[in-house]
Amino acid sequence: MNFNNVRYERSFGTSSQLPPSTMPEISFAGRSNVGKSSLINRLFNRKALAKVSGTPGKTSTINFFEAGDVRFVDLPGYGYAKVSKSEKGRWSELIEGYFNQDRDFLLVLSLIDIRHPAQPLDENMIAFLQDAELPFAVVLTKADKLTPNKQRQQKAAITRQLDLGPDVPIVVTSSEKGIGIDELRKLVSAEVRN
Numbered sequence: 001m002n003f004n005n006v007r008y009e010r011s012f013g014t015s016s017q018l019p020p021s022t023m024p025e026i027s028f029a030g031r032s033n034v035g036k037s038s039l040i041n042r043l044f045n046r047k048a049l050a051k052v053s054g055t056p057g058k059t060s061t062i063n064f065f066e067a068g069d070v071r072f073v074d075l076p077g078y079g080y081a082k083v084s085k086s087e088k089g090r091w092s093e094l095i096e097g098y099f100n101q102d103r104d105f106l107l108v109l110s111l112i113d114i115r116h117p118a119q120p121l122d123e124n125m126i127a128f129l130q131d132a133e134l135p136f137a138v139v140l141t142k143a144d145k146l147t148p149n150k151q152r153q154q155k156a157a158i159t160r161q162l163d164l165g166p167d168v169p170i171v172v173t174s175s176e177k178g179i180g181i182d183e184l185r186k187l188v189s190a191e192v193r194n
């Protein structure tokens with residue numbers, strides 16, 4: 001798959017606006033500020049395909065990108081403490097609405113900050129993916145903030161914490177330094193080919 005050929009499609013504020021699933025979808029989920037936008041931009045070699053923000057808690061939307069025969073889906077970041085109740089409600093509506101639809105879920109990339117244990121909302125996300133038997137991989141972000149040794153320790157600790165089976169890939173990445181980006185591209189390409 002060609003990561004240099006991606007096109008922003010549209011953003012959606014409610015799940016009922018989502019068009020039918022016409023292509024296999026690879027989605028990105030994670031806490032607000034985990035580095036999701038930076039990772040999307042790095043993956044596709046683009047500066048501002050997804051909006052990077054120093055201030056977390058942007059308005060929740062689901063953003064669609066198209067790359068050949070695959071659609072990439074940027075899900076709204078969860079867990080930003082300062083958003084209003086109605087904004088939290090919008091988040092749940094979007095995420096639950098998306099996953100409850102009859103869509104072609106090829107792979108969910110669940111992003112977790114490598115520096116900390118998975119937070120309760122990350123645990124919920126992973127438990128949901130496991131229960132729903134959706135194909136997913138864990139992407140640890142911001143690896144440049146830790147030494148390689150500490151990265152390995154955290155990878156092992158988070159794998160244990162989330163009880164990830166041997167079939168669940170877990171990739172250590174840094175959008176800043178380019179760590180693990182090729183590995184992630186290979187993982188995605190392998191899914192697309194299958």
Ligand code: GDP
Nearest residue numbers: 032033034035036037038052053142174175176
């Ligand atoms: P999002 O809210 O999940 O989309 O996160 P963003 O991509 O907007 O990033 C949130 C913050 O983390 C920004 O200040 C980024 O510059 C920073 N950030 C993102 N990725 C990395 C990374 O790989 N390494 C470091 N050190 N900082 C990062």
